[in-house]
Amino acid sequence: MTNTKIYKILGLILTICIVVWFAFAVSSMLMPFVLSAVLAYLLSPLVNFFETKGLKRIVSVLLLYSIFLVVFIGSCIILIPQIFKEVSILSKNIPEYTSSIRGSIYSIQQTVETKYPIIKQKGIFDSTIKNAEQFLNTETSKIPEYLAAVFSMISIFVLIPFITFFFLLEGKAGINFVFQKIPPKYTETILSLICEIDEVLGNFFRGQFVESSCVGLLSIIGLLILGVDYAVMIGIIAGLANMIPYLGPFAGAIPALIIGFIKFQNISILIKIIGMFAIVQFVDNNIIQPIILSKGVNLHPVTVIFAIMAGAQVAGVIGMFLSVPIVCIIKATFMIIIHRKDLI
Amino acid sequence: MALKPTLRNLFIDKEFTEKVNFLKNIPIFEGLSNSSLGKITGIMYSKKYPADEIIFEEGKVGKALFIIFDGEVAITKISNGTETRAIATHEKGAFFGEMALLEELPRSATARTTKETTLFLIYKVKFDWFVEKDPRVGLKIIHNIAKVLSARLRETSNFFSKTL
Numbered sequence: 001m002t003n004t005k006i007y008k009i010l011g012l013i014l015t016i017c018i019v020v021w022f023a024f025a026v027s028s029m030l031m032p033f034v035l036s037a038v039l040a041y042l043l044s045p046l047v048n049f050f051e052t053k054g055l056k057r058i059v060s061v062l063l064l065y066s067i068f069l070v071v072f073i074g075s076c077i078i079l080i081p082q083i084f085k086e087v088s089i090l091s092k093n094i095p096e097y098t099s100s101i102r103g104s105i106y107s108i109q110q111t112v113e114t115k116y117p118i119i120k121q122k123g124i125f126d127s128t129i130k131n132a133e134q135f136l137n138t139e140t141s142k143i144p145e146y147l148a149a150v151f152s153m154i155s156i157f158v159l160i161p162f163i164t165f166f167f168l169l170e171g172k173a174g175i176n177f178v179f180q181k182i183p184p185k186y187t188e189t190i191l192s193l194i195c196e197i198d199e200v201l202g203n204f205f206r207g208q209f210v211e212s213s214c215v216g217l218l219s220i221i222g223l224l225i226l227g228v229d230y231a232v233m234i235g236i237i238a239g240l241a242n243m244i245p246y247l248g249p250f251a252g253a254i255p256a257l258i259i260g261f262i263k264f265q266n267i268s269i270l271i272k273i274i275g276m277f278a279i280v281q282f283v284d285n286n287i288i289q290p291i292i293l294s295k296g297v298n299l300h301p302v303t304v305i306f307a308i309m310a311g312a313q314v315a316g317v318i319g320m321f322l323s324v325p326i327v328c329i330i331k332a333t334f335m336i337i338i339h340r341k342d343l344i
Numbered sequence: 345m346a347l348k349p350t351l352r353n354l355f356i357d358k359e360f361t362e363k364v365n366f367l368k369n370i371p372i373f374e375g376l377s378n379s380s381l382g383k384i385t386g387i388m389y390s391k392k393y394p395a396d397e398i399i400f401e402e403g404k405v406g407k408a409l410f411i412i413f414d415g416e417v418a419i420t421k422i423s424n425g426t427e428t429r430a431i432a433t434h435e436k437g438a439f440f441g442e443m444a445l446l447e448e449l450p451r452s453a454t455a456r457t458t459k460e461t462t463l464f465l466i467y468k469v470k471f472d473w474f475v476e477k478d479p480r481v482g483l484k485i486i487h488n489i490a491k492v493l494s495a496r497l498r499e500t501s502n503f504f505s506k507t508l
Contacts, residue, residue, distance in 0.1 A: 048386050051360065051386065052379075052386045054356050054357060054360050054382060055355055055357065056355060056357045176390075180391060184398065187391060188404075188407055191467050192407050192408075199469055
C-alpha cells in the first residue's frame, strides 16, 4: 500500500470519528433534523412521481405540500374536535377517577388486611400509599417543566415541515453531488450500495407507516366496540407505538388497559382488551404484513430486539425507531463488502 | 398567447424533457410512451467520467446498464491472456452492459472512456423494482433488450460464418 493511500484511509477514519463525535456532542438538537430526514425520505417517492410527469422539483415539492396542507386541515376538522372532546372529558373525569381508584385501593386494603393482619401491624399498605402520594406530589410539582417540554416539542413540530421542505428540495441534488465525486472505479459499487440500502429502507419505512396506520385504525374500531373511552387517542398511540417492532404493540396496549380498568373496574375488560389487541396483531402479522412486505428487512428477531434496546439507550424513543433501519444499512453495507468483493 | 410558454418554463423541467427526448431514440426504450420514459428517468442516475477512465472491468460482476448521453466509450477484451483488443467504440445514444439487467454475471469486456463522457446508469435492483411496479412497460423493455441481444447474436454468427 502506498503512503498516499494510507494517508487517505487515515483521513477518512479521522473524518468519520469527528463526524460521530460531533453528532454525539449535538445529539440533543439533532431530533428535528433526523425526523425531517426520515419524513423527506418517506415523501420523496411522491415528489419523484410529480417529477416524472415533467414538473420542476420545486413545483413538485410545493404541490405535495399543498396536498398535505389540504389533507392536514381536513384531518384537523374531523379529528381535532374528537381529540379535544376526549381530552376535556379526561381532565374533567380525573378527580372522579382518582376517588374511584382510591376507593378500589381502600377496599383491596380492607380485604387483604382482614385476611392477613400482619400487613396491618407492619403498616405496609399505609407506607406504600404514603410513598405513592409523595411520588405523585413531587411529579405534580414538575408539571411546569413538563409543559415547557411540551412547548419545545411543539416548536420542533413547527420546525420539521420547514426542514423537510429543504431536504426534499435539495436532497436529490446533494446525493447527485456526492455521486459525481465518487471515483469512477467505485461507481458501480456505491450505486449498488445506494440502491440496496434504498430498497431495504424504503420497504421498512413505507411498510411501517402503512402497517401502523392500519393497526391504529383497527385498534380504534376495537376499542369503540368494547366501549373503552378515548378510543381515538389510544388508537393513535397504539398505531405510533407499533412503529417500534416487537415492543410497540405492548406499549400501545398499556394506555387502553389502564383506561379500561378505571372505567369498568373489573378483570374481564382487561382480558377483552388484551384479546382485542391480540386479534389486531394477528390481523397485522397474517394479513397486513404479508401484503405490504414490511418485514423485508430480513433481520433475526434477537438482532432487532438488541438494536431497539441499544437505540433506546443511545437516543431514547427516536433511537428505538431508528435502530432497525440503521442495522439494515449496516447489514446491506457488510453484505456488499463480504459477499461481493468482485464488485469492489 | 405568450402566457403558455411562460407557464411551461415556470413549471416544466427542461432537463427532464431533454432526457425523455434522448431516451426515445434508444432501441431498448423503443415504443414507450413519454409517460413511461418519464418513469425511466426516475430510476436513472447520471455520471460524468473524465477521458481515459475505466467504467467497468472484464471479469467483475456487472450490476448496471450504461447509456452514453455524451462522449465516447471503447470496449476492449483481453485475448490470449494478456493482449487487449478493441472490439467496439460506442458514441452518443449507444448503450452497453445491458446483460447486467438480466443476470448477475462477470462482465464479458472492459469499458473505458476515450473522451469526457456523461453516462446514464440503470442499476439492476432499481430495474427489477420498476418491472415489478409496472410490468407492462417492464415487459416491453425486456422484449426490446431480447431483440437487441438477438440482433447481436445474429451479427456474431454471420461474422464467424464468414471467417471460418
